[in-house]
Amino acid sequence: MIFFAAALIPQVRAEFQWFFWAMVILCGTVATGIAAFLIFCAWRFRRKDDNELPPQNAMNIPAEITWILLPLLFFFIAMFAYGTKLYFDIERPPADAEDVYVVAKQWMWKAQHIGGEREINSLHVPAGRPVRLRMISQDAIHSFFVPEFRIKQDVLPQRYTTIWFSAEHAGTYHLFCAEYCGTNHSHMTGWIYVMEPDAYQRWLQTGGAEGSLASTGEKLFHQHGCSNCHQFNGHGRAPNLIGLYGQKVQIAGGYALADEDYIRESILNPNAKIVYGFQAIMPTYQGQISEEDIIALIAYIKSLDTGAPLQLTTLAAPVIETNSAVPTKSHPAERTTR
Amino acid sequence: MMSTIAVRPPVVTDYLNAEHGILSWLLTTDHKRIGLLYLFSITAFFFLGGVFALLMRLQLLVPGGLIVDPDTYNKLFTMHGITMVWFFLIPSIPNTLGNFFIPMMIGAKDLAFPKLNLLSWYVFMLGGFTTLYAIVRGGVDTGWTFYAPFSTAYSKTYVVAAAVGIFIAGFSSIMTGLNFIATIHRMRAPGLTWFRLPIFIWSMYATSLILVLATPVLAITLATLGIERIFHVGIFDPAMGGDPLLFQHLFWFYSHPAVYIMVLPAMGVVSEIIPTFSRKPLFGYKAVAFSSMAIAIVGFLVWGHHMFVAGMSLYSAMVFSFLSYLVALPSAIKVFNWTATMYKGSVKMTAPMLYAIGFIGVFTIGGMTGLFLAAMGIDVHVTDTYFVVAHFHYIMVGGAVMAFLGGIHYWWPKISGKMYPEYLAQLSALTVFLGFNLTFFPQFILGYLGMPRRYATYPPEFQVWNVLSTAGATILGVGYIVPLIYLLWSWKYGQDAPSNPWRTTGLEWKTPSPPPKHNFENTPVVTWNAYDFEAQKEELHLG
């Protein structure tokens, strides 16, 4: 998206650094001030005579107003605003980020690159390029945490979550699982290898990948018999999947957005959302396809594109089923290549 | 011979010797005795939780873990969190000092529902024993937060028993809260209007509101969790269409307000100690009173700040962040008013005052690091690290426990009728303060460096700070053991306490120490404001 032209990629780590330390200095000053004042009072106004009664002043409206408004207006609002800005930077990947898929399970991290390379408890990425991770868990909740990059995101079962980073310098960085996930939670660690672009290219070549992720997905598509029903001429008894990704699909009783989660659900739980005009005949693949293979299938379906740039739909409404079955003109069954 | 008899006042029947025998304690409906029952129970739970903490700190002395395997460690922090939160800190001040002093401070004979009060102790103990059963049978390893689906589908430990224990204890909280609210509304002495109430009463009132409104949600959430674990109905299981984040929402809807259950009473105690030992009315009384209510109410709107990286809506997260700053404001108001109270006062540094001042300092740091966490961009990095652990121990251990100890010392003469040894008490207050900071300050650094929490082992680069923290914990442990010993000692051998040893203003000091069974000979009539030394100048021989 234009908002995220490469030049504007926020340097999350740098921004974090100065924000964090600005807060340390600010809060440190206030805290030291309060502590100093307490000690000063304790000493300066110590009781000298056991019967003494000091002046009984107990209220000062201007003072109250000052210390209500001062922190709020000067500190709290600024902290909120900057914290939120930084958060949105962390949460929204730039459009040109390279996708890597991550599957978490008790207690390891599995990564799959678009090129087909797979790794366990390590992740190789090029320096200076934004990388977007699409993550899912096979069991409990985990959390992908790279302290050096100042990023963290919980990895949920049955749902893709996203995090992105752009590492400036080559090096190795610690990867931790930060959400408690059972016995070996503290062993669910790994390394991120950030490499100079040429070194990264070399690594890719020696990676031993058997074809890209999408091509693996294509094989699976035939293996699992998807292609029997889903044909690309628009005549099968199942919807044509070309150009599906990113579309707004009409389903029984509403619309759904065909993102990764939708495709995944269509495979594992096809009856949850029935494409309008089709029968609920697709068998469930629950328990038959691993998370890794689902990712390959998704990569394949995503690649089923005519090459035209993806049309980005901005959704004003939540992607949930509603009963508002407004008929649509473009019947999905007639959808062919765009 | 004659003179010794004359020095000792004639023995009056106070609440302690009004009846005798174990049954007179187990069947009592006297709020003061029930307060003591609670005091003993929560002290036991505190030391149990403390032992878990010490074992944890020992384990973390070396990167690979010193004493236990990861499974055991996971159980340790879970059981530490559960005992400390539900069986120590939440009932700590309300059920001991609150039980004991709410009726006394408002000039009532007892709480509104004395039998309910006793029942609440039994329910609490039943919950406690159920949880102990879970612990003895082999423990729980879900973390005190019980996140699904780990707790519902993957943990192999006694999750249901522990959840049932907390579920039961929750009803004790509800009963107590209900009792306090009804009491404060309806049982005040003639003339004791809302704005004449001591701030401690306001805090307890705000606390009770939270107890009553939040705890039922926890109860139903844990019940659902148990059902899900036993029957696999799918409510939190994503494979069956459930959403684990719903569990988190419901859990934190209770547990965030619950952190204010822990700190509001502490603030109340501090608001009593500071005016007494500054001999000045609390500065900005109304501001402090209203800020308690504001915390109680706004505190219900911020729970999502525990879920910033959980996969929640960005926009919700933003609102939660903003409201978190809003709820920090009343705390700030209190801090400033406490300090202003000391200004130009007549300050006496007794042990309770040391604790109170320690509270202000440590709570400020803990609260300010809460501001770091509420800044979403920072939270992404430090959430689920030791930074969070340090944040809440600063408020809960440095803040609430310190205020609890301060309150126990402050009211000890009234509770036991004996004075505690002042010098020793000051010494151990300092020990607690130093040990505490040594234990938990390094944890801020650990968190910033990226050490995740709930780790049984850790990379070697984190060792230095962990060693410091463990060293601190040892000192802290000593700091807690010493008061236990001398307070018990003073109960038997301490000097008799006069009825108003601090020469202060509250109603609770206008009756003998220890108080008679029905608190006051005659229902007092109140014509003065709280902390009004001026009005009681003659009575207190001041000026």
Added chain:
Amino acid sequence: MSEHRPTVKTYALTWGILLALTLLTSLIGLVDLGPFSLAVGVVIALIKASLIAIFFMHALYGSKLIRVVAAGGVAWFLILLGITLADYLTRNWYPFAQR
């Protein structure tokens, strides 16, 4: 008691209205109103609930404090419901390419 209380007549009238409303919902339920059937059902239910609270439970006959408590209970439930739903309803609110 100085406070006045509903008379038997009021009780009977309330009862009659409640029964009528029950019949009404039951019949409306049979009609397909799409998403509105739940909404209509809930609205009628809330009217009935208020009637019970006001006339059978004397919510408006008692002290102001009691009204505050009753309203407070409902308000707090709405906080729980509203803010939780706010998350669910805005979870997919970002531009598609961003997630």
Added chain:
Amino acid sequence: MVSASSLALRQQFNNPAQQRETVTLGMWIFLATEVMLFGALFTAYSVYRIYYTPAFTHASGEMEYWMGAVNTAVLICSSFTMALGVHSAEAGKKRLTVLFLLLTMLIGCIFLGIKFWEHYRHYLDHKVPGINFQEAGALGPREQMFFFLYFAMTGLHAFHMLVGLGVLSVMVLRVVFGSISREYHTPIEIAGLYWHFVDVIWVVLFAIFYIPGAHLR
């Protein structure tokens, strides 16, 4: 003369009016906690109903609609008799009070009977999640969520009814044995509040579980 009201005055109170107000307040606070107790489940219902609207509507069509509707009417009748019971207690009419309380309990039992019968029918239909739920049809998996919430909420409600029956039995005994009188009838009022509250919950449960899919039957 020692009146019944001063006999019933507990030592912590100064006068009967204070006692009555305090106890009533306590009950209302308790009801607020009950709102939150059910509130958590209502929230869960709302979340999943938004997620799985078609499944919820469809599953709602499988309710025993008329049993639910009749039950609503039944419970409203019991609320009416309860109100009359409190009214008679205020007027000091002991016999009438006992009569209305017993009537209320009887109607409550009818409600529970119907409710149990419904649950049993669902059981035979294999609709009890966690025990014998069998998915049927395209929306099956998500209907399970509906049925879980249905059983959880109506179950919790039925549990409250049972407690209510217990409380009312005690009240009947207390009226019969004379610890309740024209001067001191707060316990009956309190019990009435509880009973009406349970009725309120049911009225809403009926709306959210039975109505959305009623037209599908």
